[in-house]
Amino acid sequence: MRKTLKALLGLMVAATAISATAQGYPSKPVRIIVPYAPGGTVDLVARVLAQSLSEQMGQPFIVENRAGASGVIGSDAVAKAPADGYTLLVQSPTLVANPLMLKNVPYDVVRDFTPVSMLGSVPMVLAANPAVPAHNLKEFVALAQADPKQYAFGTSALGSPMHVAQAAIKRSAKLDIPIIVYKGTAGAINDVLGGQISAIIDAIPSTYPHIASGKLKALAVTTKNRLPLLPNVPTVAESGFPDFEMVSWYGLWGPAKLPDDVTRRLSAETAKAMHSPKVIARLAPQSFVAAGTSPADFSRHITKEIALYSRVVRDANIQIE
Missing domain, CATH: 3.40.190.150 (Bordetella uptake gene, domain 1)
Incomplete structure (x- = not known):
């Protein structure tokens, strides 16, 4: 009986401590x-x-x-x-x-x-350097299939939704172009801006300012429907990849x-x-x-x-x- 009471008392003290911790959090x-x-x-x-x-x-x-x-x-x-x-x-x-x-x-x-x-x-967008002679994802795929050594994707991290989306597009379109991995979005975008790599899939908040200023051009969005922010940019699904959404x-x-x-x-x-x-x-x-x-x-x-x-x-x- 004493052991039971002691155990119950211990649980009550622990519960009180947790509650007090939450009330005083953060200190x-x-x-x-x-x-x-x-x-x-x-x-x-x-x-x-x-x-x-x-x-x-x-x-x-x-x-x-x-x-x-x-x-x-x-x-x-x-x-x-x-x-x-x-x-x-x-x-x-x-x-x-x-x-x-x-x-x-x-x-x-x-x-x-x-x-x-x-x-x-947030939605993601496939954006390219303005010098890339493609106006949409279909045209980019055709260019990359014809001359894969001239093109490359960049991504902020292995396993990111951006990387997975690029890998899925690569496999579906049978593209033989590399995906260059950076330590973060800023480095990848800077290299697209500078022309060191061709294109990137990244979240709208990181890419849209450069698209709005004309320093990048949007080729496709990864959502099911077109975005009000980019109404003239087709979806990946519209561009030959049925049911694609991420x-x-x-x-x-x-x-x-x-x-x-x-x-x-x-x-x-x-x-x-x-x-x-x-x-x-x-x-x-x-x-x-x-x-x-x-x-x-x-x-x-x-x-x-x-x-x-x-x-x-x-x-x-x-x-x-």
């Missing part, structure tokens, strides 16, 4: 790890979120860029961090895709992270076993931030669709994405040594 600055170099869409979304959370929660939320190994280094740092809510991760579907494509990824997406909230999603989404994770109360608090504050007029005004011009979901809804989304990327990686035969 010091919080790091948000972005596992890529500055300048890409993941970085942009993380910084907009961090600013709002800082204002809402009364402590600094500081973005730390920790690039390398296609997002694995920064993501692994969060997986191994203390589960106290002071080290968080903003990532894309790359977190889901990497274990399907890369050998020896040091974490398990489901086991080693706590899903907090899906932040939102968007880039962004989420907030903590390490595994993040206390439930802290997770719920972070999720609620994140939803408030992502639907605030300030954040919507900042991201809506880039076709960003805000989400701010519950942890349970985000977990279900991750399960669906694992199934989707498993199928795409298998069908496109994407294998990375």
Whole structure:
């Protein structure tokens, strides 16, 4: 009987401690790890979120860029961090895709992270250097098939939705052109702007300013329907790749076993931030669709994405040594 009472007392103390932790959270600055170099869409979304959370929660939320190994280094740092809510991760579907494509990824997406909230999603666009003599994806494919040594794709990371989309197009069109991997979006876009590589598939927020200024030209969008932002640009599906559809989404994770109360608090504050007029005004011009979901809804989304990327990686035969 005494052992039972002692055990119950221990559970009550633990529950009280967790509740107190959540009530006092955060009591010091919080790091948000972005596992890529500055300048890409993941970085942009993380910084907009961090600013709002800082204002809402009364402590600094500081973005730390920790690039390398296609997002694995920064993501692994969060997986191994203390589960106290002071080290968080903003990532894309790359977190889901990497274990399907890369050998020896040091974490398990489901086991080693706590899903907090899906932040939102954006369409992607295939954009090329203006000197490339193609006005759409069909023409680009024809050029690359005729003279593959003259063309190359660039991508921000192995396993990113951009990389997977390019690999799927390559396989379907039987293109023999390389996909050059960079440490982040900024480097890839800079090389397309400079003509070192021909084209890139990337998220609208990163590419649209260059398209609007004429420094890049849009050849196709990856969504099911054309975008109001680029009404004259055909979809990939319209360009000879039936049923093709892929968007880039962004989420907030903590390490595994993040206390439930802290997770719920972070999720609620994140939803408030992502639907605030300030954040919507900042991201809506880039076709960003805000989400701010519950942890349970985000977990279900991750399960669906694992199934989707498993199928795409298998069908496109994407294998990375």
